[in-house]
Amino acid sequence: MLKIKNLLKKYGDKTILDVKSLEIEPGITHLKGINGSGKTTFSKIISGLIPFQGEVRLENTLSPTSTKVAYRKAVNYSASEPNYPDFLTANDLISFVGKAKEASKNDLKSIPEIFGVDAYQNDPIGTYSSGMLKRLSLCLAFLGNPSLILLDEPFNTLDTSAISLLKNRIETLNQEGVNFILVSHQDIQNLGMTAHATYLVENHTIELVK
Numbered sequence: 001m002l003k004i005k006n007l008l009k010k011y012g013d014k015t016i017l018d019v020k021s022l023e024i025e026p027g028i029t030h031l032k033g034i035n036g037s038g039k040t041t042f043s044k045i046i047s048g049l050i051p052f053q054g055e056v057r058l059e060n061t062l063s064p065t066s067t068k069v070a071y072r073k074a075v076n077y078s079a080s081e082p083n084y085p086d087f088l089t090a091n092d093l094i095s096f097v098g099k100a101k102e103a104s105k106n107d108l109k110s111i112p113e114i115f116g117v118d119a120y121q122n123d124p125i126g127t128y129s130s131g132m133l134k135r136l137s138l139c140l141a142f143l144g145n146p147s148l149i150l151l152d153e154p155f156n157t158l159d160t161s162a163i164s165l166l167k168n169r170i171e172t173l174n175q176e177g178v179n180f181i182l183v184s185h186q187d188i189q190n191l192g193m194t195a196h197a198t199y200l201v202e203n204h205t206i207e208l209v210k
Contacts, residue, residue, distance in 0.1 A: 101144025
């Protein structure tokens with residue numbers, strides 16, 4: 001599903017990631033590591049949000065450097081701590097991202113309803129709680145027809161009902177062929193989430209642990 005070769009990411013002289021070779025198979029993948037290990041940096045690289053050295057391939061054909069538009073349509077991302085302009089509404093972002101991701105009219109209506117965003121999607125984002133922001137970020141990550149969805153600390157700030165809803169959505173879409181990388185320092189098994197493989201981000205690299 002995802003193949004990585006000679007991935008190198010530095011900030012100045014500080015090496016964040018140095019991954020010689022990595023292949024992530026289709027399914028639900030858990031990427032774990034301590035704070036500051038490089039999990040979020042890796043997520044942003046795979047999402048096509050920040051530059052890097054090396055090669056990333058999705059389904060052998062798509063690349064965040066050589067096929068940027070097609071790649072970004074195929075890969076969706078929800079940030080660990082989403083931050084949006086206070087004056088916008090959720091509806092503004094849903095419309096904008098939905099257009100970029102070529103989401104259907106049905107998705108634009110049903111996905112906000114699934115995540116409970118429809119109850120406040122016309123309110124300014126500056127009035128949202130952290131949980132409301134997280135739901136919005138997750139809602140945006142499920143728009144369109146992605147092949148891969150990366151969710152960075154997806155269960156943070158969510159209440160019990162929202163966690164259950166998110167787990168069900170992930171499992172349903174995975175059965176339909178959508179792949180997931182769940183980036184979390186938590187043991188997601190304790191939340192009732194089953195991963196097909198777990199990788200550890202440590203010492204600037206990423207290795208399969210089971």
